[in-house]
Amino acid sequence: MADGNSETKSSNQMWGGRFASGPDAIMEEINASIGFDKKLYAQDIRGSIAHATMLAHQGIISTEDKDKIVHGLNTILSEIESGAFEFSRRLEDIHMNIEARLATLIGPAAGRLHTARSRNDQVALDFRLWVKEELQRTEKALTALIAAFLDRAEEHADTVMPGFTHLQTAQPVTFGHHCMAYVEMFGRDRSRVRHAIEHMDESPIGAAALAGTGFPIDRHMTAKALGFAGPTRNSIDTVSDRDFALEFLSMASITATHLSRLAEEIVIWSTPQFGFIRLSDAFSTGSSIMPQKKNPDAAELVRAKTGRINGSLVALLTVMKGLPLAYSKDMQEDKEQVFDAAESLELAIAAMTGMVRDVTIRTDRMKAAAGSGYSTATDLADWLVREAGLPFRDAHHVTGRAVALAEQKACDLADLSLADLQSIHADITDKVFDVLTVEASVASRTSFGGTAPNEVRKQIAWWRARN
Numbered sequence: 325m326a327d328g329n330s331e332t333k334s335s336n337q338m339w340g341g342r343f344a345s346g347p348d349a350i351m352e353e354i355n356a357s358i359g360f361d362k363k364l365y366a367q368d369i370r371g372s373i374a375h376a377t378m379l380a381h382q383g384i385i386s387t388e389d390k391d392k393i394v395h396g397l398n399t400i401l402s403e404i405e406s407g408a409f410e411f412s413r414r415l416e417d418i419h420m421n422i423e424a425r426l427a428t429l430i431g432p433a434a435g436r437l438h439t440a441r442s443r444n445d446q447v448a449l450d451f452r453l454w455v456k457e458e459l460q461r462t463e464k465a466l467t468a469l470i471a472a473f474l475d476r477a478e479e480h481a482d483t484v485m486p487g488f489t490h491l492q493t494a495q496p497v498t499f500g501h502h503c504m505a506y507v508e509m510f511g512r513d514r515s516r517v518r519h520a521i522e523h524m525d526e527s528p529i530g531a532a533a534l535a536g537t538g539f540p541i542d543r544h545m546t547a548k549a550l551g552f553a554g555p556t557r558n559s560i561d562t563v564s565d566r567d568f569a570l571e572f573l574s575m576a577s578i579t580a581t582h583l584s585r586l587a588e589e590i591v592i593w594s595t596p597q598f599g600f601i602r603l604s605d606a607f608s609t610g611s612s613i614m615p616q617k618k619n620p621d622a623a624e625l626v627r628a629k630t631g632r633i634n635g636s637l638v639a640l641l642t643v644m645k646g647l648p649l650a651y652s653k654d655m656q657e658d659k660e661q662v663f664d665a666a667e668s669l670e671l672a673i674a675a676m677t678g679m680v681r682d683v684t685i686r687t688d689r690m691k692a693a694a695g696s697g698y699s700t701a702t703d704l705a706d707w708l709v710r711e712a713g714l715p716f717r718d719a720h721h722v723t724g725r726a727v728a729l730a731e732q733k734a735c736d737l738a739d740l741s742l743a744d745l746q747s748i749h750a751d752i753t754d755k756v757f758d759v760l761t762v763e764a765s766v767a768s769r770t771s772f773g774g775t776a777p778n779e780v781r782k783q784i785a786w787w788r789a790r791n
C-alpha cells in the first residue's frame with residue numbers, strides 16, 4: 325500500500341479539514357486499534373458491501389459508484405487474505421485502513437461509501453457479526469463435547485464409583501451418571517449461547533454516529549442482507565451497546581468455570597492415590613527429571629484459562645460501567661478481551677473433548693473405592709425404615725453405631741456378621757445384606773434423575789434426541 329507505515333505528521337485524510345497537524349507518536353500508539361481489529365476485516369467488507377448496495381438501491385449513490393466500491397472491496401478482501409495488504413497504524417483502525425485503500429484503488433467513488441454511516445455504527449456492526457459467528461462456533465464445539473460425554477455415559481451406565489460431597493465418599497453412583505452431570509452443565513452453556521445469538525440478532529448499521537441519518541436509507545434491507553432478524557430500534561443505544569460482547573464473555577466465563585471443575589476432577593482422579601482414570605499419552609506430558617510421571621498438563625491449562633476468561637469479563641464490565649451515552653473511545657478496549665477469551669475458550673473446549681474421548685476409565689479402581697468409606701450406610705438406614713419400620717432419625721442413629729462398629733473392626737459394613745448387626749438392632753435380618761453392595765445401592769436409586777443405570781439410560785436417550 326502506497327502510504328504504508330510512514331511516520332510523517334501529516335494530518336489525517338479522514339478529518340484533515342479541521343486539523344493542521346497529525347498526532348503525536350504517543351497519541352498514535354494509544355489510539356490505534358489496527359493491531360487487533362484487523363481481525364474484523366471480513367465483517368467490515370461484508371458490512372460495507374451491504375451498505376453500498378443499499379445506498380445505490382435507495383438512489384443515494386449511483387449504481388456505477390456502487391459497482392466500483394463493491395469491486396474494490398472484493399479486491400481488498402483478496403489482498404488481505406493473500407497477505408499482500410499492508411496495514412498502517414497511521415490509519416488507526418480496520419475501517420480507515422480499508423477505506424484508504426479503496427480510495428487508492430477506485431478514486432473519488434470511494435468517498436461516497438461513508439455516506440449515512442459512521443465508524444460508530446460500523447464498528448458495532450463488524451464486532452457484532454464477529455461475535456455472532458464465534459458463538460456459532462462455540463455452539464458446535466459444545467455439541468461435540470456433549471456428544472463425547474454421552475458416549476462415555478452410555479459405555480459406563482453400569483460402572484459404579486463413589487459419589488462425593490465435600491470430596492468425601494458419600495454414596496455410590498455410576499460413572500455414567502457423573503458424566504451426565506457434565507452433559508447438563510454444558511447443555512445449559514449451549515442454551516446460553518443460543519440465547520445470546522438471539523439477543524444480538526439485530527443490525528446496528530444505519531444508526532450512524534448516534535442520531536440516525538437524514539438520508540433515505542433502508543435499514544431493513546441491510547439487516548436482511550447481513551443475516552440479522554431486523555434492525556436495532558434506537559440509534560443511541562445501538563452505538564453505545566456492548567451487551568453482545570458482555571453476554572459472550574459471561575457465557576464464556578460460566579462455561580470456563582464448568583470446564584475448570586472438570587479439569588480439577590481430571591487432575592485429582594489421575595493421581596496414583598485416586599487412580600480412577602488414566603490419561604492418554606496424547607493429552608499428558610512427562611517429566612524431564614522424574615521418569616515415572618505422567619502429568620495432566622492439558623487439564624491444568626484448561627483450569628488456568630478460566631482465570632483469563634473471567635478476567636476478560638471483569639475487564640469489559642469495568643470499561644463499560646462509567647460510560648455516558650453514546651459512543652466513547654473506551655469501547656475500543658472491548659475487542660482484545662473478547663478475542664482473547666474466544667481463543668482460550670475454543671482451545672479449552674477442544675482439549676476437553678479430546679481428553680473425555682481418550683481417557684481410560686479404571687473401573688476396578690472406581691468399584692473398589694465405591695465400596696469403601698461406608699458408602700452404603702444410607703442404604704442400611706433406608707432399609708431399617710422400610711423393613712423394620714424405624715423413623716429415619718432413629719435409623720440414622722442405629723446405622724451410625726454400625727459404622728462405628730465396622731470402623732472398630734476395620735471392615736466394611738457388608739463384612740459385619742448378622743450377629744454384629746443384631747447386637748445393634750434386634751430387628752435386622754440377613755435380608756439386609758442385599759442392600760449393602762454398591763450395585764444394589766445404585767440400582768435402588770430409581771427416582772427421576774437418580775443414579776440407577778436405567779434412569780441414567782433414560783436421560784442419555786433424552787439428550788441424544790436433542791443433541
Ligand code: ARG
Pocket residue numbers: 357361417443444447651653655656657
Ligand atoms: N476503532 C474504533 C473502535 O474500536 C472504531 C470507532 C471509532 N469511532 C470514533 N468515533 N472514533 O471503537
